[in-house]
Amino acid sequence: MDPLTQGMLGAALTLSVSKRKHLRTAAVLGGLSGMAPDLDVLIRSSQDPLLFLEYHRQFTHSLLFIPFGSLFCALVLYYIFAQRNALTLPQTWFYCALGYSTHGVLDACNSYGTQLLWPISNERISLNVISVIDPMFTLPLMVLVIGAFWRFKSKLARIAMSWALVYLTIGAVQKQRAETIGWEIALKRQHTPVMLEVKPTLANMLLWKVVYEFDNSYFVDAVRVGAHVKTYPGESAAKLDIVTDLPWVAQESQQMADIDRFSRFSSGFLALDLYDQQRIIDVRYSMVPNKIDALWSIELSPDANFSDHVKYVVDRVTTPESRGAFISMLLGRD
Numbered sequence: 001m002d003p004l005t006q007g008m009l010g011a012a013l014t015l016s017v018s019k020r021k022h023l024r025t026a027a028v029l030g031g032l033s034g035m036a037p038d039l040d041v042l043i044r045s046s047q048d049p050l051l052f053l054e055y056h057r058q059f060t061h062s063l064l065f066i067p068f069g070s071l072f073c074a075l076v077l078y079y080i081f082a083q084r085n086a087l088t089l090p091q092t093w094f095y096c097a098l099g100y101s102t103h104g105v106l107d108a109c110n111s112y113g114t115q116l117l118w119p120i121s122n123e124r125i126s127l128n129v130i131s132v133i134d135p136m137f138t139l140p141l142m143v144l145v146i147g148a149f150w151r152f153k154s155k156l157a158r159i160a161m162s163w164a165l166v167y168l169t170i171g172a173v174q175k176q177r178a179e180t181i182g183w184e185i186a187l188k189r190q191h192t193p194v195m196l197e198v199k200p201t202l203a204n205m206l207l208w209k210v211v212y213e214f215d216n217s218y219f220v221d222a223v224r225v226g227a228h229v230k231t232y233p234g235e236s237a238a239k240l241d242i243v244t245d246l247p248w249v250a251q252e253s254q255q256m257a258d259i260d261r262f263s264r265f266s267s268g269f270l271a272l273d274l275y276d277q278q279r280i281i282d283v284r285y286s287m288v289p290n291k292i293d294a295l296w297s298i299e300l301s302p303d304a305n306f307s308d309h310v311k312y313v314v315d316r317v318t319t320p321e322s323r324g325a326f327i328s329m330l331l332g333r334d
Contacts, residue, residue: 010030010102014031014095014099022085022095024149038056040055040059062115063105064119074092108126110126124264128197128200131200137164141164178225193212201289202326207326210223221289239270239271246300254304255300262310270283297312
């Protein structure tokens with residue numbers, strides 16, 4: 001989730017349990033600690049463009065790392081802030097731990113994948129029940145947290161935590177509805193998917209993207225699950241076959257290793273870019289949910305040296321046409 005939402009949720013949890021005399025200090029500690037795990041974005045390399053993909057939402061987001069990450073936050077914030085507000089170091093650590101603990105769990109609720117069980121497991125857990133940015137989730141949370149902070153009302157913070165739980169539960173119900181429709185779409189085509197995923201589109205839980213694999217191809221569709229269901233049939237693309245699609249990539253080269261790394265991040269949903277045969281795309285994400293128009297990809301080169309890395313490409317530029325198509329689907333128009 002975005003840093004604002006992470007901070008608000010971390011503050012909400014600490015506000016809901018803190019003593020009145022510590023309320024505002026606890027809120028600051030919880031809010032800052034709730035954002036802290038995303039400092040892993042600083043782990044990057046100009047030589048290795050995929051390094052940040054490996055470490056983002058990895059150890060800093062693990063449930064087992066909460067005691068250590070929160071202790072780091074506590075040691076920093078105690079001497080900068082908490083000590084002057086009459087908190088002991090153990091109290092500071094407690095509030096930091098509460099805030100820090102919300103981050104990985106909330107990130108696991110959206111679609112990018114979070115290594116909650118690292119180092120026991122490298123699996124990226126993604127529940128796909130909320131978009132990475134969702135104002136309908138964040139704004140009520142923020143209003144309630146601000147109210148609790150200024151009015152010294154822990155009850156408002158508990159309402160904020162209840163709102164978060166209720167909203168995520170609604171997201172789970174919407175996901176189930178979208179998944180059921182996705183299977184119906186596939187079966188109408190006489191397809192039996194090898195795997196099928198549904199993901200909420202940006203900033204809402206009405207419009208969902210369906211992605212499934214059948215017969216070595218990926219099919220993407222959009223479904224709107226409001227009071228009435230509406231489907232938007234989409235595009236398909238052949239599943240990446242490195243041997244036939246990229247025969248010039250050497251088996252032991254760095255480019256081949258980078259393809260494997262990108263595949264793990266993308267849960268294997270890889271295909272060649274329809275417009276650039278030297279790019280490998282993650283078919284799960286696009287601005288228009290029934291299109292195969294990837295938001296990110298890796299670019300390879302036949303002329304690369306054996307040790308050269310791939311290039312990581314981000315393409316989040318939207319056009320009036322794509323925005324119009326997205327809004328029409330969101331509103332349930334034909």
